[in-house]
Amino acid sequence: DAKTTQPTSMxxxxxxxxNLPCNHSTISGNEYVxxxxxxxxxxxQYIIHxxxxxxxxxxxxxxxxxxxxxxxxxxxxATLRDTAVYYCIVRGRGAGGTSYGKLTFGQGTILTVxx
Amino acid sequence: xxGITQSPxxxxxxxxxxxxxxxxxxxxxxxxxxxxxDPGQGLRLIYYSQIVNxxxxxxxxxxxxxxxxxxESFPLTVTSxxxxxxxxxxxxxxxxxxxxxxxxxxxxxxxx
Numbered sequence: 001d002a003k004t005t006q007p008t009s010m011x012x013x014x015x016x017x018x019n020l021p022c023n024h025s026t027i028s029g030n031e032y033v034x035x036x037x038x039x040x041x042x043x044x045q046y047i048i049h050x051x052x053x054x055x056x057x058x059x060x061x062x063x064x065x066x067x068x069x070x071x072x073x074x075x076x077x078a079t080l081r082d083t084a085v086y087y088c089i090v091r092g093r094g095a096g097g098t099s100y101g102k103l104t105f106g107q108g109t110i111l112t113v114x115x
Numbered sequence: 116x117x118g119i120t121q122s123p124x125x126x127x128x129x130x131x132x133x134x135x136x137x138x139x140x141x142x143x144x145x146x147x148x149x150x151x152x153d154p155g156q157g158l159r160l161i162y163y164s165q166i167v168n169x170x171x172x173x174x175x176x177x178x179x180x181x182x183x184x185x186x187e188s189f190p191l192t193v194t195s196x197x198x199x200x201x202x203x204x205x206x207x208x209x210x211x212x213x214x215x216x217x218x219x220x221x222x223x224x225x226x227x
Contacts, residue, residue: 032214043205043218044158087157102173103216105150105157 004088009110012082018075020109022088025069031092033064034103035073037084037111044087044105047073078113085110118142121206121219128200128226136191136222138206144217145210147189151175152203152221161204164189193224200226 005023012018024033032051036044048055048062050071055062061074075082087108119140128134138147146165150158160173164183178197183189189208193200203223207216 034214036216041203041221041223043207043220044216045218046215049214102148102160102163103158104160104174107157 004090004106006086006088006106006109008107009112012075012078012111012113014080014113014115015077018078018082018111018113020073020075020086020088020111021070022073023070024088024090027068027090028092031090033062033068033071034089034091035060035062036087036089036103036105037082038087038108039081039084047086078111080113080115083111083113119206119208119217119219121204121222123222124220126222126224128224130226131195132226133195134193134200134224136193136204136206136224138189138191138219139187140189140208140217141187142208142210142217143186144208145186146208147183148207148209148216149173149179149181149189149191150205150207152205158205161191200224 032049034049035047038044047059048057050062050064064071085108087105089103122137148163149161152158159175161179162170162173162181164170167183167186170181170183180192203221205221206219209216
């Protein structure tokens with residue numbers, strides 16, 4: 001699986017958009033980009049994933065560059081409860097084309113949302 | 116409500132003792148995973164299982180053992196061979212036609 005690079009920490013004002021970048025320059029054509037977040041002392045929570053098109057759900061938007069070498073997770077209106085560690089993960093399909101493939105977590109980005 | 120349950124939340128053991136961490140899911144997920152997290156670090160994969168009665172080693176399997184006798188259950192045993200067992204242990208599950216993992220709330224193991 002491709003390695004990802006994220007900033008160690010970021011700050012965001014409450015109510016503003018939080019834009020979390022991720023570099024994955026060695027991504028291959030069949031690898032997806034996933035985002036998870038982990039609030040202190042809890043299990044990680046799935047946020048969103050994408051292959052090459054931009055994606056949006058009720059939690060966030062994912063913007064993937066045309067060359068797929070980087071992506072940005074956007075929290076449109078950050079709240080204090082969005083303070084967490086955000087993990088960007090690149091993963092291919094598992095054996096037999098399933099989505100079982102292992103997730104490899106790096107250090108992530110510590111996002112702090114302040115009043 | 117469906118979910119994944121880890122118990123206990125906090126566990127204390129004496130050095131040299133084996134300890135088993137429980138992970139149960141009622142999501143009908145085929146795959147289950149165990150991760151370890153040390154303070155300030157990301158998650159590292161210990162073992163995973165894609166189907167009942169089958170499991171594979173992850174990146175840091177030494178000193179751990181698992182079983183998968185039922186689809187719903189994937190217990191992790193931390194043996195005395197694990198040199199630094201004190202950590203936060205997370206269990207997760209997933210289904211083939213969806214991409215997201217569901218994580219439990221974790222067990223914090225302290226060995227004294």
